[in-house]
Amino acid sequence: MTPALLETFPPFHPEVRLQPPAIERWRHGPGSEVEFVHVLESGLPGPTAMVVALTHGNELCGAIALDTLLRQDVRPLRGRLLLAFANVEAFGRFNALEPFLSRCVDEDMNRLWDDAVLRGTRDSVELRRARELAPFVDAADVLLDLHSMQEAGAPALTICGMTDKSVPLARALGQPATLLVDTGHAAGLRMIDRGGFADPRSERQAVLVECGSHWEPASADMALDVTLRFLRHLAMVDASWVEPRLRVPAPEQQRLVRVGEGVTAVTPAFRFLVPTQHLKVIPDAGTPLAEDGDRRWVTPHDECVLIMPSRRAGLSGQTMVRLGRYET
Template sequence: MPEPTPEPTPESDVLRIHAFAALEPGPRLMVMGGVHGDETCGTVGMERLRSELDEGSVKLLRGTLTMVPVANPLARRLLRREGERNLNRLFQPTPEGEEPADYEARLTDVLCPLLDQHDVLLDLHSFQSAGDAFAMIGPRNNDGTLEPFARAEEEGRLALQLGTTRVVEGWLDIYAAGLQQRNPGEPLDEAALAYGWGTNEYMRSRGGYGVTLECGQHEDPAAPEVAYQAIHAALRLLGMVSEPAPVREPPVLLRLVSVTDRLDDEDQFAREWATFDPVAAGEVIGMRADGAVLKADRDGFIVFPNPEALAGTEWFYFAVTSDRKL
């Protein structure tokens, strides 16, 4: 009898990378999915488009399209968010002369040089709580020290085309504020701040731009379609395919303004929240284990409520309507 096929291990994992290059030069778009192993919609959307490109029903007119359907094979094999850690944090190559610290560092050592070859990133995700799909963008143009950026208009145009009813800004600002909140009075820890870097932060640091698309709840049967349509939308916007663009209502733009950590496993939400549930000033959001009541300090929206958050990690974000114009 033949020997049974051994179970795959982290050492045997391989990143599948699908690349399509038109003969006419043009934009270089990279699409990623499966950065978190339990987020499968991007993988399904990419495989569908890959079949269309292979069979010729979709033709790439110019530029280069690279798709990574499963960016974290270990997390996907385990069907959980992380392999050894969150791949969408500390998304940077290992410093020269050092050994990769973990499995995800080995992945970034492959993925970062690949991103360096591209201009635009579309990173496809989903989320745990109920809620509608939305896009996340980076900062406005600035020359500050946290996240200097000069391509906000292009990034905003991409977000507008992805078909969501909402676009959210403000991730790295709020991540940095969360660090200060956990360590009041201390200088901002640069190593901890670097941990807040994800795929798009890396892409912007290399002169490109990127949008994260949260395609809906993990198990939402519509999420793969959202991912698939978004890839087509990006290709259309960049002039890489010839397709009619649907007429869309402009999305509502929100800005993250705070993050609240779960301090104890007994901290509980006041009710089952969904992403983008509206909250009125003074409304009770949750209760701490010691009986303290958390109330909204203004009108706004709950984002990424996680009733399963571990103590010491992000419990929920809070957003308000933004005055930014895309």
């Protein structure tokens, strides 16, 4: 491994400070024949809201948040609430000694949400599960997808998709401090970019919250905090019930980063040329950033913000970092 890679990639055995919740009790939920999906009906008019955890099987924070809500017997005051543990097959393989290996079984579940993929002939563990979940995703008026990040101490952020239509939802939650509008992933469509969520003509909204670093307690606190704020914003739970359960102080302001381009690995030889850090700002345009064979990337503009640089060696089609700039 080159010195540059040693500086960029951390050890492969980070400290795991979260315990995976015991979710077997939630295998069979009300209102659904699909395992690990709970459909909670209020009986009153209102939105259909969905909260998703474990899109990646090793991202424990969302599962902890949903487990907490279900143990507290949350019930919507209006509309319908869908709670889903997504990649339970990968989650069942979680091993704190090799925590990266249970992100997925066969492929990334969050690159499969185009109809051409879901309705195609290809098969995998993740595709079978995505096909089970797709009717619930398509029924949701508003969706919250809970994730976490590789980098130790990484600040949380909300990904609003590839358009501005879900930015108002992210601002209404008031948490976390950083919002992102990006360009998606070359490898495939995310859940929050599916169908009406990305259609400017539709009122449907979806956000993905990166709640912090994998396996750090702060990520579980953020996941529960933002989920409670989501339900409060939709008037699906009483504000007086939410307030004492909030664990993370709201930021004084939220700032939006708009991504201009993503850097995608072409080969496993991809490497960064500078030490990288999530939300690091590189002041000067033209600063050498990464290379992959004959391809070299430089910062495209001054005050370039690095978004979620990958901490592992690149694979063809993998997004290694996104490049953006702060707006108001």
